[in-house]
Amino acid sequence: MQAWQVHENGEPGEVMRLVETDRPEPGDGQVLLKVRAANINFPDALLCRGHYQVRPPLPFTPGVEICGETEDGRRVLATPALPHGGFAEYVVADEAALLPAPDALDDAEAAALHIGYQTGWFGLHRRAHLQEGETLLVHAAAGGVGSAAVQLGKAAGAQVIGVVGGADKAEVARELGCDLVIDRRTDDIVAAVKEATGGRGADVVYDPVGGDAYAKSAKCVAFEGRIVVVGFASGSIPSPALNHALVKNYTIMGLHWGLYNTKDPRAIRRCHEELTELAAKGAIKPLVSERVPMAGAAAAVQRVADGVTTGRVAVLPQGGAA
Template identity: 40%
Template sequence: MKAVVCDAWGPPGMLKVQELPDLVPAPGQVVINVHAAGVNFPDVLIVQGKYQFKPELPFVPGSEVAGVIRAVAADVSAFRTGDRVIAFVPTGGFGQQLLAPAQSLIPMPPDMDFDTAAAITLTYGTSYHAIVDRAKLETGENMLILGAAGGVGLAAIEIGKALGARIIACASTDEKLAACRQHGADVLINYNKEDLRAAIKVATGGKGPDVIYDPVGGDYTEAAFRSIAWGGRHLVVGFANGAIPQLPLNLALLKGASLVGVFWGEFTKRDPQGNMANMRQLLRWLQEGKIRPHISKRYQLDEAAQALNDMAARKVTGKIVVLPQ
């Protein structure tokens, strides 16, 4: 089989497609023929050795896949060869075959395509855990989303709307904001053209957002947190800007506000049953048309490094996927 291999820490351009032996399942495992693999910002950090999780070299990057089971271990009874499944794994996604624990698999709904299936676990799983489990967003509340046109951002818009919230989407270009509008955002803020705090004040009638969804970090975090409503919840999702903000903690005191950490990957390990329940709800919403992953570009396996470079350069709207077959 062919796979993208990371054999040294560095920029995505160092990645190479290599021929590897076909995979064989160990007890409790299945082998999947990967038809689509989602690309995510953590993938950019992982190949550089800059993420919380640091795999042993060499490894195949990529964590979320959709495909067809090609082999199962003798002790696996819940799945069989030919089943269409979704898997989220630490590594291995950017290859034609993937080893995955059978207990981590999600059966694909019969009418779902592979691209969509590979685009739902990390972004929608992260956003659902953040908004529902951590922020406990309520109907009628205002939620401000920074970096709203990215994968987790568009997912957050749709989940917020499904829960009956009013969504204020912030992004860096009018083109990105147009995508936010298409996915349900009520108010749009271009923070390259507008003063963020002033625009938030207008958008919320001076009250401030009840929930801030922040996958960006950098200078936008403090400006948003200074605008938060009394008792608001600021979700710390990630730092796509590259800079980890240093917030004056007296702001939390003055607003009675909470800084709420969101680490979906660790949540899936500590509460796998809770994560599976979340994924089942997301799949129900998908079938009801309440969420619809936006896939802006598809890449062949030998273009995986370019996909990661595009992600790093923040050229991506919604999701992008690699097609290993």
Template identity: 55%
Template sequence: MPELEAAALPPSMRAWRVTGLGEPAQVLSLDAVPVPEPGPGEVLVRVVAVAVNFPDVLLARGQYQVRPELPFVPGVECVGRVAAIGSGVTGVSVGDRVVGSKIGVLAEYAALPASDVWAAPDSLSDAEASGLTVAYQTAWFGLHRRAALQRGEWLLVHAAAGGVGLAAVQLGAAAGARVIGVVGSAAKARTAMDAGAEVVIVRGVDDVVGAVKSATDGQGADVVFDPVGGEAFDASTRCIAFEGRIVVVGFAGGTIQSLAAGHVLVKNYSVLGLHWGLYPSMRPDLVEVAREELSRLADKGVIRPVVDRVVPFADAPAAFTALAAGDTVGRVVIEVMP
């Protein structure tokens, strides 16, 4: 039997569920469902806050690489308190404040593999900690594992005022890189600069290629972190440095570009794919390294998730809509339980 809190768990809970495929505001339903029981190797988390990610929007639309059977609970990262512990789990106790990731956390309780939760840094509020897992580990693996970013190198970050983009800007600056951020509007420029960007380019207003070459004295960017794809990727190939590395993180712009292999050869650069979700199963040892480093940097005040707004649980669809519209900076957080 799982270890329980002193007070018995309720038999049911509220959970947002995707009941069909489409825009989140049209397909999300707030339902009463049974509280899950943690199985072997799992912990039950009383969810306090959930950070909305672009994959949540894609999941609702049926456009994500993983397609859960309908109806399903979205939400891929959260912060909360351990409420119950399944068999075979060590190193965690009821009441621990943890962050974790798994599809299905936009509910009052969520059962997660114990390997997918870790202690929330004391230095971060619940709203901040809710956005630490996915974006910051994605940025950490992209910059350090895939691109091997070095101190003094030029780092170009697309969507630099978004959740994962801001994480990349902060981690790049922490590593001693010289960061160039591309943002969607002049209003977002200050957010990127505050995060550590030395140069900020406004997409649609400034010439991205020309601005990167000007900032780098014609050299180009040594590393590109690209969660946008499409035109952003194409621009990156025109301002990448000799032996530069472009990390493909996603396609938030809606277009999956084709790769011109001849151009890669002639300009002598590398294109690296990043699917962070593979690391917990393929290289859990590296996940532990990333978690320790992120906690250390958070506690030193070097990195801190930027929270654009906190939305009540009952208004969760509005959080998805705001993120999909691209008019937010940093993270949109849903407060599940105060």
């Protein structure tokens, strides 16, 4: 089969190689899946660079979420078992963790529903307890993680403010349903949020960026607001001033979605059931901006790493328009 492999750490476009290799063999409790669509996530770039919290042995295949097909023909969502990631024609995955692919979504959309939307749902509902009528501030609102949070926020009845970088991404954020879009390159984020909320600030902040985005969030979070720390796409990990959190009376909370796979897997299934229902109603629909063939995977991962994409980019190992 064909698979992309990383033999040394570095930039995805430089270190990913397309090779012919054997299909992975399922271990105990695992199943072999044919990959119908593999979604590109920022952690795939971090894996290539050797900067992710998980460091599989070299050589490995990146690709942390897929829509696949079981040997008996079922469409499922899965997180492949590294080092045999999703940018390949076949993967193995834990059978107990398979989730049924929603009928309302095609293969590429279904692949994009998994990690990003699960992260958004747990962050906004389980952690931050977002309420109808509250104001939600989403950083990187046109990206894969941010776009999911925007849609979930709107589905929950929140007023959603999206922060983006550039006019093209601002247009995407508006199409996703943001009530207000702030271009961090030209606008004052803090002033714009305070003006939009009558000086109150954002009740919930969803931050997959870190760095300056977090610093701005702390300046415009509301009384009893909640800042959900999802990741550090900027490459800069902030050091929060806890005295500031004390005097402004807001909460800083982290979200590591992957921990629920071991700590509370039933919660993941309940979340998936709700996401499936929202997709069936049309309340959420993953934004897939590109569908690339197998040969284009390395260049696509590099574009995601460089922050120039919107929504999700899907790799189609079997060809076609999944």
